[in-house]
Amino acid sequence: MMYSIAIDGPAGVGKSTIAKGLASRLGFTYVDTGAMYRAIACWALDQGIKLEDEETVSERIDEVIISIDYKNGIQQVFLNDENITKRLREEEVGKGASIVSKYACVRDKLVELQQKIAKEKSVIMDGRDIGTRVLPDAFLKVFMTADANVRAKRRFDELCLKDDDCDYNTILKDIKDRDFADENRAISPLRPAADAVIVDTSSLSEDEVIEKIYGLFNSRVK
Numbered sequence: 001m002m003y004s005i006a007i008d009g010p011a012g013v014g015k016s017t018i019a020k021g022l023a024s025r026l027g028f029t030y031v032d033t034g035a036m037y038r039a040i041a042c043w044a045l046d047q048g049i050k051l052e053d054e055e056t057v058s059e060r061i062d063e064v065i066i067s068i069d070y071k072n073g074i075q076q077v078f079l080n081d082e083n084i085t086k087r088l089r090e091e092e093v094g095k096g097a098s099i100v101s102k103y104a105c106v107r108d109k110l111v112e113l114q115q116k117i118a119k120e121k122s123v124i125m126d127g128r129d130i131g132t133r134v135l136p137d138a139f140l141k142v143f144m145t146a147d148a149n150v151r152a153k154r155r156f157d158e159l160c161l162k163d164d165d166c167d168y169n170t171i172l173k174d175i176k177d178r179d180f181a182d183e184n185r186a187i188s189p190l191r192p193a194a195d196a197v198i199v200d201t202s203s204l205s206e207d208e209v210i211e212k213i214y215g216l217f218n219s220r221v222k
Contacts, residue, residue: 003028003122004137005217006130009144010190011098011178012151014201014209015126018144021210023124024073026217031068031117032075033127033134034097036110038088039066039079041096051099058105066113098178101128102185128182131193140217143192144209146202148175 005022009015016032023030041051043064049056067078076085087093100106107129114134117123125134131141152172159166182190192198197216201209 003139003217004118004135005124005213006135006138006141006193006196007124007126007144007213008128008130008132008142008190008192008196009126009146010128010151010175010182012155012175013144013146014154014206015144017206018201018209018213019124019126021206022213025210025214026122026124028122028124029070029117030075031114031123031125032077033110033114033125033130035075035077035085035088036066036068036113037097037101037106038093039077039084040064040100040106040110041093042084042087043079044100045092045096051096054103054105057100057103061105061109064109066110068113068117095174098181102181102187104187107133107187128190129188131196132191133188136193140213140220141193141196142213142216143196143198145198145200148172148179150202151175 005028007015007019016034019032020030022028044051044057047060049060065080069076069078076083077088078084111134114125118125118135127134131138131143149172152168152175155171155175156166156168159171179190199209199212204212
């Protein structure tokens with residue numbers, strides 16, 4: 001039997017880290033849907049298209065071919081046959097993804113791809129609208145939350161470990177701005193699915209969050 005787990009939540013809450021760890025534990029395929037939106041942002045930036053120019057993005061979206069492969073269990077994202085995985089965590093690309101993800105043409109294209117993957121294997125997907133739109137019939141839906149200050153501190157610490165130049169207040173503002181944009185966009189706004197389990201991670205470690213969701217899954221299987 002194939003299963004699907006949908007994990008939604010705001011920026012910086014740790015969705016990807018938790019989803020990867022849970023997928024490894026369950027032997028499921030992890031699908032980073034956010035990476036797909038970042039791929040669209042990469043394409044627009046490479047083509048010199050203004051990210052705010054929805055009309056041009058819509059007119060040229062058919063030029064984009066995104067494919068997913070896995071190397072040693074790690075998702076690899078290809079944009080028109082070029083592996084762009086290493087570029088996806090660049091700050092400019094992340095901000096761009098927040099913009100293009102509001103466009104109907106982008107969401108329609110990627111939702112179709114995501115649903116196709118879920119039909120082929122047991123998956124864990126994380127994003128902003130997995131439980132509400134992409135996998136409305138998911139076996140388990142989880143909505144992760146955490147205080148904005150906690151999320152900013154986690155991101156700050158992560159960047160500091162990489163020796164990146166970072167400012168806590170700038171990161172906090174960016175997170176709050178992305179929250180507002182995600183929650184107020186006209187198409188698929190960020191919100192918990194009616195049947196999602198809310199998991200507040202503010203005071204939990206990664207292992208504790210994984211264990212909690214693992215327990216939720218097992219209880220439903222039983």
